[in-house]
Amino acid sequence: MSRRAFVRSAMAGTTILALGGASYVLASTDEEKKARATKRPDGRPRLPPDQYLLKRIRPMGGTVGDPSPGNFRLKVYGEVEQPFTIDFAELLRMPQVEQTCDVHCVTKWTVLDSRWTGVRVADLAARARPKRSARHVIFEAHAGYTANVPIAEALAPNVLVAHKYEGAPLARAHGAPVRALVPDLYFWKSAKWLTGIRFVAVDQPGYWEVRGYHNHGDPWKEERYG
Amino acid sequence: MADAATKEVDAPEEAGVANVRAKPATDAAARPTKKLAWRPWLRAAHRDVGYVAVGLTFVYALSGIAVNHITDWTDGDPSFKSYSRTVEVGRIEGDDEAIVERLRTRLGIRETPREVYRASDDQLEILFDRRSLHVDLANGTVVDEGQEPRFFLRVANWLHLNRGKKAWTYVADAYAAALLLLATSGLFMIAGKKGLFGRGAVLVLLGIAIPVVYVHFAGP
Structure with missing residues (x-):
């Protein structure tokens, strides 16, 4: 084969692959079309822009933490009047919330109607009593992972410290025994293997936020990258 | 275009030889550059x-x-393969230790658990190094889940x-x-x-x- 013929063949092959990949990516199922057309109570479409649907959440990796409920401790501290630490049994004794919500990953998948059980971050905050100076919440997790969320959004009623997914205790890959759940922001904010909730006066970009991802992460504004 | 006197060669060793061979000509004007x-x-x-x-x-x-x-x-994790299955085991009675032994036998687990945690009256958590059993004592079901590291990618x-x-x-x-x-x-x-x-x-x-x-x- 001559060099010219080789280059032509390579270019043709690349074009076909690119077109095939694009058509695969752009293909939309009826379910996705319906989710795009359906509105949430706040008027936004159920499926944020450029997202596709999955049936179950994906683990997405991360440095695996200790799945032991016996070793679990959650520290609530920072700009609060009453910092405290609770264990797994005490977390289960707090008012439990069962919630069905949609979650959206920055890698473009969305799961509709995922079922979670846990404790509202707002209830934990009510016990810790944040000071007026507290403006942001930092979710702290295993191996130094952090995710920052504005306090108003962290205390929304659908933000949980979750220990069950789809009716079963949280799987190891999903951050057992406890993870954060912030459904209205990209899912990297929902820190797995949660160890702490820290209230701060000044925002502190977290693990992914300092690695080029958006500081806020609103799926409907496509705040993927900073 | 390089002429014969300034032609580059393919390897440093050859370049050295070429330089040695480029002897000065008797005519200074004809000396190769x-x-x-x-x-x-x-x-x-x-x-x-x-x-x-x-x-x-x-x-x-x-x-x-x-x-x-x-x-x-x-499933989205480059480092680990995750698995999960639900096993119907029927009603299990006895203390935590007896339940653990029965489930190990039933599921063919030789490993000794590193933690047995009673989360509630109906929920028992049994943890092994890379495997967890979430036991729902009321319904007689066990969610058997865990992770296996991927050989190279992890x-x-x-x-x-x-x-x-x-x-x-x-x-x-x-x-x-x-x-x-x-x-x-x-x-x-x-x-x-x-x-x-x-x-x-x-x-x-x-x-x-x-x-x-x-x-x-x-x-x-």
Whole structure:
């Protein structure tokens, strides 16, 4: 084969692959079309822009933490009047919330109607009593992972410290025994293997936020990258 | 175009021989112009740095592809394979120790649990090193779930994301510098008919244009 013929063949092959990949990516199922057309109570479409649907959440990796409920401790501290630490049994004794919500990953998948059980971050905050100076919440997790969320959004009623997914205790890959759940922001904010909730006066970009991802992460504004 | 006296050769050793052979002519005007034969040295450096970089390139490239596409291929975790199954075991009675033994027998688990945790009257958590049993005593069901590390990708990904920090930062920095050297030396390795201003210029501009155009149309 001559060099010219080789280059032509390579270019043709690349074009076909690119077109095939694009058509695969752009293909939309009826379910996705319906989710795009359906509105949430706040008027936004159920499926944020450029997202596709999955049936179950994906683990997405991360440095695996200790799945032991016996070793679990959650520290609530920072700009609060009453910092405290609770264990797994005490977390289960707090008012439990069962919630069905949609979650959206920055890698473009969305799961509709995922079922979670846990404790509202707002209830934990009510016990810790944040000071007026507290403006942001930092979710702290295993191996130094952090995710920052504005306090108003962290205390929304659908933000949980979750220990069950789809009716079963949280799987190891999903951050057992406890993870954060912030459904209205990209899912990297929902820190797995949660160890702490820290209230701060000044925002502190977290693990992914300092690695080029958006500081806020609103799926409907496509705040993927900073 | 190089003439016979200034022709470059393929290897530094040969370049040395060529220089020795280029004896001064009796006529000073006919003495060949002495030209530094840098290209063979560049090729040698490129080749040797390339050899050293092969291992790390495989680590970073395969890990990068895995991170980009793992969600298309598997459950989205490049480092671990996760599994989960629900087993109906019927009503189990007895204390925690008896329940654990019965389930180990039923599920064929030889490993000793590292933790048995009674989360509530109806919920027992049994943890092994890479496996968890979530026992619903009321319904007689066990969710058996765990993770198995992927053979190569776990380590490659760990290195790629520099999870280890410390010394690996220096290795990663040195590798980045080596890639810069490879890219730069690659521009000048083979002269070509028109040097860098022929097909090379088109290809270099194309390579630069790819990220520039992408960022222009789809960037932040």
